[in-house]
Amino acid sequence: MKRSTRLAAALAAATVAGLLSAGLGVSFGQEQIGVPADLAALPAAPPPALQIGRPEQLSSGRHLSRWTVVRSPTIAHVEPSASSAAVAQLSTRAPEETPNLLTVLQARTGSDGRVWVEVRLPVLPNGRVGWVRRASLGPYQTVNTHLVVDRARLRATLYREGQIVLSAPVGIGTEAWPTPAGEFSVRSVLTRYASPFYGPVSFGTTARSAVLTDWPAGGFIGIHGTNAPQVLPGRVSHGCIRLRNPDILRLAQLMPVGTPVTIR
Amino acid sequence: MDSFEHSADFLTTVDRDGALAETRSHAERTLSRRRLFGMTLAGAGAITIARTAGAHAAAGLPASDVDILNYALVLEYLQASFYTEAERSGALTGKTAEAARIVGATERAHVKAFLKLLGSQAVKRPTFDFQGTTEQQRPFLKTAVAFEDLAVAAYKGQAPKLQANPVLAAAVGIHSVEARHAAWMRQLFGITPAVDAFDRPASRRSINRVVASTQFIVSRPKLTGRKKPEFTG
Numbered sequence: 001m002k003r004s005t006r007l008a009a010a011l012a013a014a015t016v017a018g019l020l021s022a023g024l025g026v027s028f029g030q031e032q033i034g035v036p037a038d039l040a041a042l043p044a045a046p047p048p049a050l051q052i053g054r055p056e057q058l059s060s061g062r063h064l065s066r067w068t069v070v071r072s073p074t075i076a077h078v079e080p081s082a083s084s085a086a087v088a089q090l091s092t093r094a095p096e097e098t099p100n101l102l103t104v105l106q107a108r109t110g111s112d113g114r115v116w117v118e119v120r121l122p123v124l125p126n127g128r129v130g131w132v133r134r135a136s137l138g139p140y141q142t143v144n145t146h147l148v149v150d151r152a153r154l155r156a157t158l159y160r161e162g163q164i165v166l167s168a169p170v171g172i173g174t175e176a177w178p179t180p181a182g183e184f185s186v187r188s189v190l191t192r193y194a195s196p197f198y199g200p201v202s203f204g205t206t207a208r209s210a211v212l213t214d215w216p217a218g219g220f221i222g223i224h225g226t227n228a229p230q231v232l233p234g235r236v237s238h239g240c241i242r243l244r245n246p247d248i249l250r251l252a253q254l255m256p257v258g259t260p261v262t263i264r
Numbered sequence: 265m266d267s268f269e270h271s272a273d274f275l276t277t278v279d280r281d282g283a284l285a286e287t288r289s290h291a292e293r294t295l296s297r298r299r300l301f302g303m304t305l306a307g308a309g310a311i312t313i314a315r316t317a318g319a320h321a322a323a324g325l326p327a328s329d330v331d332i333l334n335y336a337l338v339l340e341y342l343q344a345s346f347y348t349e350a351e352r353s354g355a356l357t358g359k360t361a362e363a364a365r366i367v368g369a370t371e372r373a374h375v376k377a378f379l380k381l382l383g384s385q386a387v388k389r390p391t392f393d394f395q396g397t398t399e400q401q402r403p404f405l406k407t408a409v410a411f412e413d414l415a416v417a418a419y420k421g422q423a424p425k426l427q428a429n430p431v432l433a434a435a436v437g438i439h440s441v442e443a444r445h446a447a448w449m450r451q452l453f454g455i456t457p458a459v460d461a462f463d464r465p466a467s468r469r470s471i472n473r474v475v476a477s478t479q480f481i482v483s484r485p486k487l488t489g490r491k492k493p494e495f496t497g
Contacts, residue, residue, distance in 0.1 A: 045433060046429040046430045046433050047430060047433070048430055048431075048433040048434035048437055049325070049381060049428065049430035049431045049433070049434045050377040050378065050380075050381055050431075050434035050437075050438070051377055051380065051381075052373055052374065052377045052434075052437070052438070053373055053376060053377065054373065055366070055369030055370045055372070055373050056369050056372035056373050056376060057365075057369050058348065058351055058352070058365075058368070058369075061352060064352070066352070069485045095494060096489050096491055096493070096494075097489055097491050098485075098486065098487045098488070098489050099485040099486070099487060101485070101487060107353060107355060107396075107399045109355075109399075109400055114396075115396035115399045115400060134395070134396035134399065135395065135396065138393055138482065138485060139391050139392060139393035139394075139482055139484075139485075140349060140393075140394075141391075141484075141485075142352075173496075177496065187487065188487050188488070188489060189487065189488050189489075190488070190489050190490065190491060190492075190493055191488065191490065192490045193490055193491065193492040193493065194492065195492050195493065197497065198492075198493045198495070198497070202493040202495060204493075204495065209496050212496050215494070215496055216494045217494040217495075219496055220494075220495055220496070221495060221496060222493055222495025222496070222497075224493060224495065237496070237497060238496040238497045239496040239497075240495050240496050240497050257487040257488075258487075
């Protein structure tokens with residue numbers, strides 16, 4: 001709108017408002033519109049109970065990871081297509097008897113017109129990914145935490161929104177039973193079991209020992225406490241990541257299930 | 265004209281054709297079962313919690329208003345979570361992506377305002393499983409239309425029951441925003457934005473039934489256990 005047009009419109013509006021406040025009728029062509037003289041005396045609207053602020057834009061999501069669980073038994077494929085090669089069979093439960101958690105990488109519409117989701121798989125060789133039908137999966141959840149285990153420095157560091165919130169010495173696998181490197185997920189947390197060897201808290205992960213494949217439940221790598229804190233830090237385990245009990249208890253307060261784990 | 269251009273019919277269609285859900289009866293059985301276990305669910309669960317808290321109404325509001333505000337909060341959670349997941353998925357494009365971003369930001373602002381007003385009496389956010397509808401353009405739009413129509417009908421159904429005028433003023437302010445969203449999503453979906461001369465309100469019972477039928481509200485996966493670890497050690 002041109003400036004002159006805006007000005008004319010404003011003047012017209014002011015004139016009408018003035019007439020209204022004076023309790024006068026306004027003439028539009030032949031029609032006379034009557035306005036009650038006490039219009040201005042109407043009560044003011046009450047202030048709303050809710051203070052609605054500005055729309056809330058999403059954060060960048062740079063530190064967010066998504067996870068889900070297997071809702072119904074399914075097969076992971078190399079491509080988002082049922083006709084592509086199968087990578088792994090996925091059950092609804094992890095060996096810990098908790099839901100089978102998977103980290104979500106991306107989603108795509110497959111050739112069948114349905115949504116397929118690329119996930120990290122808890123299978124050997126470590127690091128495998130596969131495509132699963134969205135319909136086989138449960139709700140998406142997000143975490144803003146990330147655990148990094150540095151095998152050279154024998155240290156675990158937990159990040160939240162990219163900031164360090166915990167750093168602790170760890171025990172890792174010996175040369176014969178190494179802790180595998182790669183990208184994994186925390187998929188369960190176990191407590192109140194009777195086993196001092198594992199300390200008060202154990203996190204289950206999707207990492208698997210490439211050596212101890214005949215271990216009960218498949219040789220999954222845990223992150224847990226210990227009854228032998230004097231050997232930490234060190235290369236002392238069968239592949240699990242051991243922390244001193246005060247550290248694992250602190251980690252249990254800070255690290256939600258679903259947190260991605262990088263072992264390097 | 266397609267019959268589901270009318271808002272109430274659209275909800276029925278969404279409910280019937282299975283695009284969002286399996287069967288209503290299964291959903292209702294699930295809802296009843298979850299009630300038995302005392303789980304926090306939208307609709308009935310939220311109402312139960314709100315009534316428990318009603319004796320200590322937030323900011324001096326009548327207990328029945330707190331109840332209605334919590335009911336509205338569940339619907340706001342539903343919408344905000346839906347748009348947030350859709351935006352995060354990155355699957356939407358063009359004007360639909362822009363609408364999801366803008367409407368989502370608004371719904372999150374609504375949630376924030378409800379939480380601020382209700383404080384400790386606010387119901388917790390349920391867990392939502394949108395079953396892939398956030399990851400494809402057409403299912404997203406169809407669901408968005410249903411949600412927005414649902415919200416408009418729900419606010420309209422509850423507004424006459426509000427006792428405190430400031431709460432009514434807030435509800436009316438949100439109601440018109442939801443109606444704008446509904447019109448926007450309808451246009452993007454390709455149906456007439458405003459077709460009726462009069463919008464019918466929806467009862468809480470009917471809203472609960474539609475929400476339950478979608479099976480979008482689920483129990484949160486329980487990922488803690490007490491089994492003795494069998495990790496490699």
